[in-house]
Amino acid sequence: MSRVRSGEGYTQAAGTISMNIPVTGMNCASCASKIEKGLKGLGGVVSASVNFASSNVSVSYDPASLRPHDIVRAIKELGYGAGAASVSIPIQGMSCASCVSKITGVLEEIDGVLGADVNFASGRAQVSYLPETTSPQAMVRAIRNAGYGAEAPAKDEDLLERDARLKKAEMRGLVARFLLAAVVSVPLMLGSMREMLPWVPSVFGNHFVQLLLAAPVQFFSGGRFYRGAWAAAKRGYADMNTLIAVGTSAAFFFSAAVTLFPGFFASRGLAGGVYFETAAVIIALILLGRALELRARGQTGEAIRKLMGLGAKTASVVRGGIESAVPIEEVLPGDTVVVRPGEKVPVDGVVVDGYSSVDESMISGESMPVDKKPGDQVIGATINTTGSFRFRATRVGKDTALSGIIRLVEEAQAAKPPIARMADVIAGYFVPAVMAVAVITFIVWYVLGPEPALAFALMNFIAVLIIACPCALGLATPTSIMVGTGKGAENGILIRGGESLETAHKLDTIVLDKTGTLTRGKPSVKEIIALADTGEADVLFHAASVERKSEHPLGEAVVRKAEELGIGTVEPERFEAVPGRGIIAAVSGKNALLGNERLMAERGIDIERAREEAERLALRGMTPVYVALDGKAAGIIAIADTLKEGSRDAVSALKRMGLNVVILTGDNRRAAASIAAELGIEKVLAEVLPEDKAREIKRLKDEGRVVAMVGDGINDAPALAQADVGIAIGTGADVAMEASDVTIIGGDLNAIAASIALSRATIRNIRQNLFWAFAYNVLLIPVAAGALYPSFGILLDPMFAAAAMGLSSVSVVTNALRLKRFRPAA
Numbered sequence: 001m002s003r004v005r006s007g008e009g010y011t012q013a014a015g016t017i018s019m020n021i022p023v024t025g026m027n028c029a030s031c032a033s034k035i036e037k038g039l040k041g042l043g044g045v046v047s048a049s050v051n052f053a054s055s056n057v058s059v060s061y062d063p064a065s066l067r068p069h070d071i072v073r074a075i076k077e078l079g080y081g082a083g084a085a086s087v088s089i090p091i092q093g094m095s096c097a098s099c100v101s102k103i104t105g106v107l108e109e110i111d112g113v114l115g116a117d118v119n120f121a122s123g124r125a126q127v128s129y130l131p132e133t134t135s136p137q138a139m140v141r142a143i144r145n146a147g148y149g150a151e152a153p154a155k156d157e158d159l160l161e162r163d164a165r166l167k168k169a170e171m172r173g174l175v176a177r178f179l180l181a182a183v184v185s186v187p188l189m190l191g192s193m194r195e196m197l198p199w200v201p202s203v204f205g206n207h208f209v210q211l212l213l214a215a216p217v218q219f220f221s222g223g224r225f226y227r228g229a230w231a232a233a234k235r236g237y238a239d240m241n242t243l244i245a246v247g248t249s250a251a252f253f254f255s256a257a258v259t260l261f262p263g264f265f266a267s268r269g270l271a272g273g274v275y276f277e278t279a280a281v282i283i284a285l286i287l288l289g290r291a292l293e294l295r296a297r298g299q300t301g302e303a304i305r306k307l308m309g310l311g312a313k314t315a316s317v318v319r320g321g322i323e324s325a326v327p328i329e330e331v332l333p334g335d336t337v338v339v340r341p342g343e344k345v346p347v348d349g350v351v352v353d354g355y356s357s358v359d360e361s362m363i364s365g366e367s368m369p370v371d372k373k374p375g376d377q378v379i380g381a382t383i384n385t386t387g388s389f390r391f392r393a394t395r396v397g398k399d400t401a402l403s404g405i406i407r408l409v410e411e412a413q414a415a416k417p418p419i420a421r422m423a424d425v426i427a428g429y430f431v432p433a434v435m436a437v438a439v440i441t442f443i444v445w446y447v448l449g450p451e452p453a454l455a456f457a458l459m460n461f462i463a464v465l466i467i468a469c470p471c472a473l474g475l476a477t478p479t480s481i482m483v484g485t486g487k488g489a490e491n492g493i494l495i496r497g498g499e500s501l502e503t504a505h506k507l508d509t510i511v512l513d514k515t516g517t518l519t520r521g522k523p524s525v526k527e528i529i530a531l532a533d534t535g536e537a538d539v540l541f542h543a544a545s546v547e548r549k550s551e552h553p554l555g556e557a558v559v560r561k562a563e564e565l566g567i568g569t570v571e572p573e574r575f576e577a578v579p580g581r582g583i584i585a586a587v588s589g590k591n592a593l594l595g596n597e598r599l600m601a602e603r604g605i606d607i608e609r610a611r612e613e614a615e616r617l618a619l620r621g622m623t624p625v626y627v628a629l630d631g632k633a634a635g636i637i638a639i640a641d642t643l644k645e646g647s648r649d650a651v652s653a654l655k656r657m658g659l660n661v662v663i664l665t666g667d668n669r670r671a672a673a674s675i676a677a678e679l680g681i682e683k684v685l686a687e688v689l690p691e692d693k694a695r696e697i698k699r700l701k702d703e704g705r706v707v708a709m710v711g712d713g714i715n716d717a718p719a720l721a722q723a724d725v726g727i728a729i730g731t732g733a734d735v736a737m738e739a740s741d742v743t744i745i746g747g748d749l750n751a752i753a754a755s756i757a758l759s760r761a762t763i764r765n766i767r768q769n770l771f772w773a774f775a776y777n778v779l780l781i782p783v784a785a786g787a788l789y790p791s792f793g794i795l796l797d798p799m800f801a802a803a804a805m806g807l808s809s810v811s812v813v814t815n816a817l818r819l820k821r822f823r824p825a826a
Contacts, residue, residue, distance in 0.1 A: 020056050033050075045066065087139070089152070098232075099228075112129050123167070178291060292810050345380055349394045480769060529610075542594075581599035693718065711726075773808070
């Protein structure tokens, strides 16, 4: 490698880079061994060594096949945290996709920067870095040195306000420069048409007057293009600014030479026309296009602004027995917060007093208010509807669920899918290629073109430079991703990044974890069968009394059923749990047995007459629990998990999308088959241990399938990580965002199909944008070079080229904004 990096975080040997990353969450030596083993399995890692005492990992890797960001992600997927920080830096002055590549390269050269995603559409860089090694200020300096505007985030400034302030300043600058260029272009245009419009004052046709009028437009209105081109040239780049600066300069300086040295051109028989109006109108139109583009790009980030605007500004906090309103920033963990009807819940917490219903639709997309009682969690930014309550603050500031969602959406909007990286690579070669085509065009027209050859050569040279539009290429992907991920957030779907979005549209198989995903994960009594002279109420009374001391989910279901039917229970006189079998107890003077067939057999209980009923229940996916009193079989209690509301609709929606749906569960095969039959699912993977779930996902992938795993994001973490797309079902406050690629807030299973539909719509939109961007350039650059002139006598005026170039960018952004109409299917 030619570049050498060194510093606190980095050292470099020939062909490799070594870096140290702080790791959080290690609690024993086996954690260190697990991380070391996981990193060594990464393609491109030469060596990895974890120091448990200092909580550091030292990694040597090949930068040609691996980025620091990939290493950090691998550490997180292993279940640990990397001591990396993330910062969002607004950037001014980006004009095309090559600017993105340039700024990304500048940032990733900084010691301590793990990865940088520069988003042309949002005008931001999302940078992951090691705080011990570098700082946001160092990044800002590097961006400024590259010729762009940047500002370090102020500690107390709201991101929304900062973004709005900087965009407003940029828009003001664009409008001022555009107005000057537009006003001056009018007399310049009139002056160039005096032969057709005899009423135009002769002063407008004076070349010296035109030079004086055009100069401020060229160097003030067009100054941003010169600054950008110069900054690019210093680093050996050429970008959109280069094309505009060279094109308009060619028109302006040729015209200035004709004006100041007319004799020189006349003596050599060269055309003596001036093109001041061409340079001025091109600059005016391009500035207008940039302003329209900036305005349209601003709409792509509407979802983020909506999310940021959801939070409460103040909170009613009780301290020392006194209630007072304090700014949201001053709420501390442990504070008691009062919420009245109609007020927003200011931060995350747990209800300690009072009852109410809370509208959580702005976070989860669920329309029905959720009842809250002491012990329930509340999420900041949701709206209290009816009663008053008090809650204890648990997460405040940047730790709240809303802040986490905003951070996740921002990172997703900044990340690039593979389809975008292809566009970036093409954009890197695009500008030099266009400049080469423009030079060839000039030479061909000057040598072979009709008289005045110099005028034709110059105009076509300028037209080629101006018509070329890497802006459309640069905007094609990020604008669609910004709108798509933002639309997902509005519907309770959090997508981790562009790569997840792109992979989701290719899915052909959906694997659904049964317990807690398709079912409630809360068993309930489905049937009570009394044998001989015993009544159902008597069977349930004894069973519930026995289970009063049990903490087993099946036992809790029995006690809950007794409470629902108003059947009282008593304290058992004797209680003995028999692991893997059941319970032996004494209730109201009777010996009671409660458990499975094995317990009954070991205690000599005849269950022959109950066996047929038990098998019938088992075939329906229920778990039969035998009840025996004083040595005789008394009854059977059938217990089963219940399907979540919406499970059938969700599975039907997935099947209508052409997806293969699979159930994956640790439950017995009969119970799983019963649930599958209810849902119309043909393939069932049952009795799979948690550690084997990832292996089953890998087996499906090895069959050539593109697999999504849907689970709770915590118990299913290995399988979620193994799948092409991991989809976590969560509540928003405690959802395991790190383990999944997509997170469904609120647990609505219909959002699974919606997330895939959104992915398909977004990728379709990106492809439309890329097709337009490529087709525009492929078709119009030859036209600008004069390809139609020999056959049809058609040439493209550089002023029309400027208008077309501006419209191409605006059209791409406008097409991306169509995604805002996306609605999940009912």
